[in-house]
Amino acid sequence: MDLLMIPGPVQLHERIIRAMARQMIGHRTKEFSEIMDYCIKMLKECFGTKHDVFIISGSGTAGMEAAIASFSKVKRITCIDNGKFGDRFVRIAQRYTEVDALRFEWGSSIDLDAVEKSLANGSEAVAFVHNETSTGILNPAKEIAKIAKKYDALVIMDGITSVGGDEVRMDEWGIDVAVVGSQKCLGAPPGLSAVAVNERAWEFYNERCPFYLDLMAYKKKSKDLQTPYTPAVPLFFALHEALKIIEEEGLENRIRRHRTFAKAVREWALSLGLELFPKLNEYSRYSNTVTAIKMPNGITDKELRGTLKSEYKILISGGQEHLKGKIFRIGTMGNITKRDVLATLAGLEDVLRRKEIIGESALDVAMDILDEI
Numbered sequence: 001m002d003l004l005m006i007p008g009p010v011q012l013h014e015r016i017i018r019a020m021a022r023q024m025i026g027h028r029t030k031e032f033s034e035i036m037d038y039c040i041k042m043l044k045e046c047f048g049t050k051h052d053v054f055i056i057s058g059s060g061t062a063g064m065e066a067a068i069a070s071f072s073k074v075k076r077i078t079c080i081d082n083g084k085f086g087d088r089f090v091r092i093a094q095r096y097t098e099v100d101a102l103r104f105e106w107g108s109s110i111d112l113d114a115v116e117k118s119l120a121n122g123s124e125a126v127a128f129v130h131n132e133t134s135t136g137i138l139n140p141a142k143e144i145a146k147i148a149k150k151y152d153a154l155v156i157m158d159g160i161t162s163v164g165g166d167e168v169r170m171d172e173w174g175i176d177v178a179v180v181g182s183q184k185c186l187g188a189p190p191g192l193s194a195v196a197v198n199e200r201a202w203e204f205y206n207e208r209c210p211f212y213l214d215l216m217a218y219k220k221k222s223k224d225l226q227t228p229y230t231p232a233v234p235l236f237f238a239l240h241e242a243l244k245i246i247e248e249e250g251l252e253n254r255i256r257r258h259r260t261f262a263k264a265v266r267e268w269a270l271s272l273g274l275e276l277f278p279k280l281n282e283y284s285r286y287s288n289t290v291t292a293i294k295m296p297n298g299i300t301d302k303e304l305r306g307t308l309k310s311e312y313k314i315l316i317s318g319g320q321e322h323l324k325g326k327i328f329r330i331g332t333m334g335n336i337t338k339r340d341v342l343a344t345l346a347g348l349e350d351v352l353r354r355k356e357i358i359g360e361s362a363l364d365v366a367m368d369i370l371d372e373i
């Protein structure tokens, strides 16, 4: 079996696998509501919110669409695209309202002046991706929300690969709606998404949104700690266990661990003379959950990732869309360990050394950083 070092789905903890192997329960029972209650409580902590959290049976994209469509009573929304998932927000929002698509070269940082200009021109909402998984960049959530507040605009954030692995303080930052996917930093299997929604968002509620993704239906049922339609019950068993693991680790420790893993990967890469893909400005940061590295000359994507998979049984990601073959991405999210990170870097070094792309090892650099936790 492969070791998954991709930015989701992540490797599952044994406890989470076992949690799913049990008899079904009714979703209108006290037993299910207790699971729901715990999941909501823990997800609120991960989102950094005291407001509502709704769980949808559907992958992260279902959560993105629910967030946009349910709150699409706006004349125009600004969607920020500096990667594949920002582009997805544009394409979702275009189905529901007029969109001002702010497009930046994938891998580059968001220009906050352009965001301000778009809002000053009358957009009533802004949607952006916090951790752009396709490029390994952490976008400036707090700063975007601050600008939006000046114009009273609704703020919708994709936190799909940040919530549960990096710092997200939705209420404090002024984010009105945020989304997470189960298969990323939360460490659960794919198939669930959660949307956190504050009271203000309901001013933008559009009752003509898609039936299944209408968050008002989720809100009504949440009073009984239930979902409006039959949920993916085994995935709730898994999410429940995944969140127990987060509670045991402690969210702060978990964030520190994610940051340390990503830093170890970055410093290792830089020590070997490899180049990180994101171009940062003063507001952006490198992602703490996925690292995007430029493909060095002298090796193809197939040789690099293919050999790592066939010889080491380790799976990392390539670039998406026009970045195919140009970058490779190492996910360091969820319940992976130092051993997993080191094995991945050692395997990569071996493949790179055989192609004479690197000489000396930089594993000691990574190990020194990993020793911090």
Ligand SMILES: Cc1ncc(COP(=O)(O)O)c(C=O)c1O
Pocket: 007, 008, 059, 060, 061, 062, 085, 129, 131, 132, 133, 134, 158, 160, 161, 181, 190
């Ligand atoms: C930042 C981000 N947003 C959205 C998605 C889409 O989520 P899903 O594939 O679960 O629908 C992903 C998946 O990789 C993601 O990384």
